[in-house]
Amino acid sequence: MTGTPAPGGAEAEVRLVLASASPRRLDLLRQIGLVPGQVFPANIDETPRHDELPRPYAERLAAEKAAHVAGQIEGPALVLAADTVVALGRRILPKTEDEQTARACLERLSGRRHTVFTAIALRPTAAWAEGRAGSRIVASTVTFSRLTPVQIDALIAAGDWQGKAGGYAIQGHAAAFVRFMSGSYTGIVGLPLFETAQLLRGQKGSWLS
Ligand SMILES: Cc1cn([C@H]2C[C@H](O)[C@@H](COP(=O)(O)OP(=O)(O)OP(=O)(O)O)O2)c(=O)[nH]c1=O
Numbered sequence: 001m002t003g004t005p006a007p008g009g010a011e012a013e014v015r016l017v018l019a020s021a022s023p024r025r026l027d028l029l030r031q032i033g034l035v036p037g038q039v040f041p042a043n044i045d046e047t048p049r050h051d052e053l054p055r056p057y058a059e060r061l062a063a064e065k066a067a068h069v070a071g072q073i074e075g076p077a078l079v080l081a082a083d084t085v086v087a088l089g090r091r092i093l094p095k096t097e098d099e100q101t102a103r104a105c106l107e108r109l110s111g112r113r114h115t116v117f118t119a120i121a122l123r124p125t126a127a128w129a130e131g132r133a134g135s136r137i138v139a140s141t142v143t144f145s146r147l148t149p150v151q152i153d154a155l156i157a158a159g160d161w162q163g164k165a166g167g168y169a170i171q172g173h174a175a176a177f178v179r180f181m182s183g184s185y186t187g188i189v190g191l192p193l194f195e196t197a198q199l200l201r202g203q204k205g206s207w208l209s
Pocket of ligand 1: 041042095163164
């Protein structure tokens, strides 16, 4: 299934490949009527470089995910990858895989403003010469209210922190503590839809109207 609305011609054979293991990203694409022809998670080293700042880190990882997958796909395809990073000033908060790390993130984020960067990268495979590589990055601001120890316990118990940048999900229980946000809600969840649509409209063929 190509899943693209390309009207006939060579572009109809070009698959959109989502280079992501994130079910949120797939759901977000579907929200705007795009069903990727293939989902192919990128397996790259996500360790930040020494002194790497959050914005270039997100940009680098999205580009590396797209390049990694584009190099493994046969035939004409357009690969879309993204990376979401939660930043407290110059500090990159981890993608949390255990309760202790998630708790430490929530304690840091409590009562403070932070930034969520989501970078997206589009990369055509070698077999699609007419495709154009492109990238965007979106910075959003989120302020949590001050979190009590009981509230942090409840967020940990809810489990939304698993595999999430900064140890929370704005689409989950943490929404009850978001005092302020600006930027891109879909970007915070993992795929900024306005910017993704803009990049896809810039491709040859009509991926989106
Ligand atoms: C801040 C925040 C992050 N997240 C998610 C988005 C991303 O899935 C994840 C950050 O990790 P990423 O490394 O961006 O993505 P991933 O490992 O989940 O998937 P892949 O690399 O295969 O595309 O955190 C939310 O779902 N809600 C939020 O509010």
